[in-house]
Structure formats: C-alpha cells, structure tokens
Amino acid sequence: MTTSVAALQAALAAEDAAIFGYGVAGAHLTGSSQAAAMRGWTGHHEARDALAAMISRLGATPTAAQASYQLPFPVHDAASARALAARLEDGVTRAYLGLVAVRDQQLRHFGAMAMQGAAQRAAFWRGSTEAFPGLNLLARSVSPLGRTRAAP
Amino acid sequence: MPDIVPRRRILLASATALPLLLVAAGCRSQDVFAGPDPLAGPPPLGHDVLTLQAVIAAEEKMVELYQTAVVADPQALVRTRMLRSLLAQHEQHLAQLRARLVEPPGQASASPTARPAASTAGPPSGPGPASTDLARLRAAERASAASLVRRLATVPPALAQLFASIAASDASHVTVLGG
Numbered sequence: 001m002t003t004s005v006a007a008l009q010a011a012l013a014a015e016d017a018a019i020f021g022y023g024v025a026g027a028h029l030t031g032s033s034q035a036a037a038m039r040g041w042t043g044h045h046e047a048r049d050a051l052a053a054m055i056s057r058l059g060a061t062p063t064a065a066q067a068s069y070q071l072p073f074p075v076h077d078a079a080s081a082r083a084l085a086a087r088l089e090d091g092v093t094r095a096y097l098g099l100v101a102v103r104d105q106q107l108r109h110f111g112a113m114a115m116q117g118a119a120q121r122a123a124f125w126r127g128s129t130e131a132f133p134g135l136n137l138l139a140r141s142v143s144p145l146g147r148t149r150a151a152p
Numbered sequence: 153m154p155d156i157v158p159r160r161r162i163l164l165a166s167a168t169a170l171p172l173l174l175v176a177a178g179c180r181s182q183d184v185f186a187g188p189d190p191l192a193g194p195p196p197l198g199h200d201v202l203t204l205q206a207v208i209a210a211e212e213k214m215v216e217l218y219q220t221a222v223v224a225d226p227q228a229l230v231r232t233r234m235l236r237s238l239l240a241q242h243e244q245h246l247a248q249l250r251a252r253l254v255e256p257p258g259q260a261s262a263s264p265t266a267r268p269a270a271s272t273a274g275p276p277s278g279p280g281p282a283s284t285d286l287a288r289l290r291a292a293e294r295a296s297a298a299s300l301v302r303r304l305a306t307v308p309p310a311l312a313q314l315f316a317s318i319a320a321s322d323a324s325h326v327t328v329l330g331g
Contacts, residue, residue, distance in 0.1 A: 123324035
C-alpha cells in the first residue's frame with residue numbers, strides 16, 4: 001500500500017501541473033470559458049495548499065512545483081486550450097487514486113471528493129464523461145458508448 | 153470367538169459414552185473439532201461481499217432508472233442519445249462490480265430481494281416512467297456518488313479505488329445532465 005505521504009506528494013505534483021496548465025489554457029480562452037478556467041485554476045491552488053498542509057502535518061516537506069512543465073501538445077487556440085484543461089483534469093483524477101487507497105479514512109475521503117471535482121471539470125471541458133475516471137479498466141472491453149457526449 | 157462380544161460391548165459403550173462425556177464437559181461439536189463445522193451450514197458472508205452486493209443492487213436500480221428514462225422520452229433524440237450513453241456507462245459499472253463479487257456456492261443464485269437493502273445507495277424511488285426527468289436522474293447520480301464515498305472507509309484499497317472512480321463518473325454525469 002502506498003504511504004500517505006507518497007500519495008499526497010503525487011497528488012500535489014498533479015495539482016502543481018494543473019495550475020501551470022490552466023495558466024496556459026486561460027490565456028487562449030475568453031468569456032465564460034475563461035471564467036471557468038479561472039475557477040479551475042483557483043480550485044487547484046486551494047487543493048495544492050490543502051495537500052501541502054497535510055504533508056507538513058505528517059512531518060514531511062511538500063515537494064516544490066517545477067518552474068515549467070512540458071505540455072502534451074501545442075496550445076494555440078480555444079479548442080486546444082479546452083483539450084489541455086480536460087487532459088489536466090484527467091491527470092489530477094489519476095493522481096488522487098493513490099490517496100483513495102491509503103489507510104487513513106479522512107485522506108481517502110479527501111481524495112475521492114477531489115476525483116469527483118476533477119471528473120466534473122473534465123466533463124465540462126470535454127463535453128463527455130468516462131465510465132471509470134482515473135482507472136484503466138476498459139482496455140479489453142471498450143464500448144463505442146464508453147465515452148459520452150453531452151447534449152448541446 | 154469368545155472375545156468378540158466383549159469388544160462389541162466396549163465399542164457400543166464408547167459410542168454411547170462419548171456424547172455423554174461431551175455434554176458433561178459442556179462441549180459442542182465446534183469445540184471439539186477445529187475449523188468450520190460441516191453441520192452448521194454455510195459461513196456468514198464477509199463484509200466486502202455484503203458491501204459489493206449492496207452496491208450492485210444500487211447500480212442495478214440506476215440502470216433500471218436510465219432504461220425507464222430512455223423509454224419514456226424516445227422523441228427527444230439528442231437527449232435520448234446522451235441517456236443511452238450514460239446508461240452504457242452504468243452497465244459498465246455494474247459489470248466491473250459483479251466481476252469482483254465472489255459468493256459461496258448457493259449464494260449467487262439468490263433472488264435480488266434476498267440481497268441486503270441498498271439503503272441510501274440506490275436512486276430515489278418515485279412514480280412511473282412518465283415522470284422520470286433529468287432532475288430525478290441528477291438526484292440519483294448525486295445519491296449514488298455520496299453513498300459510494302461513504303463506503304470507502306471500510307473496504308480494501310482496490311475496491312476503494314473502484315468505488316471512488318465510479319463515484320467520480322456519477323458526479324460527472326451530473327455535469328452533463330445539466331447539474
């Protein structure tokens with residue numbers, strides 16, 4: 001079983017990457033999309049601060065964010081910015097899976113709620129949902145309906 | 153030949169005396185033989201099995217709710233397509249949950265009514281298909297997500313991850329349903 005500190009550090013790293021990525025995405029968005037990106041950026045900041053405090057309470061040092069992150073693809077317009085935001089939320093969801101598996105029940109709860117927030121934001125950006133956010137369970141049984149388009 | 157009768161008497165006396173000795177000593181068969189008592193029936197189901205059964209029952213209700221919603225609104229094609237897609241994801245949840253359920257022989261064929269109540273895990277019950285609407289589906293998704301998170305504390309890590317992922321999926325369904 002992953003230790004609590006290791007799981008918290010992994011979630012912290014994902015939050016730091018999301019903060020950086022939302023900064024890039026937000027620069028290519030306008031109107032309500034930019035407002036949503038700002039809310040996402042703020043939410044990830046708050047989560048990062050909460051995770052850093054938890055790590056410190058356990059006697060460890062929160063790992064500092066990187067100065068820069070490699071983007072998964074070029075971001076040059078609103079469509080790619082939305083795709084980046086969705087990708088960031090996918091990464092955050094995966095990272096919190098480790099926290100859900102630790103022994104501490106409060107950390108499990110925190111991780112599960114963070115996964116829900118990230119999955120909801122991913123659904124907003126992508127306009128679709130996943131059957132198993134964060135998990136890779138469908139490699140052998142992908143359904144054509146496994147990814148759900150939202151109604152316009 | 154003359155010693156056959158005494159041996160029979162000894163055997164009969166022993167067979168008669170052993171239960172009496174056990175009773176006198178306050179012993180039951182479980183105390184004498186270590187391990188499960190073959191006469192006591194199947195052992196009680198473990199906590200994980202009971203939890204999975206309850207979650208599966210709740211997911212079955214969710215699938216039924218979506219099936220009802222799809223049938224109730226066949227004219228709204230865009231909405232129906234979305235509902236069918238969400239239904240497919242709930243069916244995937246159900247398949248993964250069932251794949252993790254290992255019941256003792258004789259238990260798997262139990263009727264759904266013999267399973268533990270889904271309690272708050274299931275979608276809220278309501279009137280007939282005509283009244284099924286998006287608000288009801290959103291409420292059911294929220295209730296399902298909350299129930300799964302409440303169960304996290306008492307299940308093994310791998311099951312906790314599956315429950316958390318399904319809860320996240322349920323929460324994202326609320327988003328695309330307009331919540």
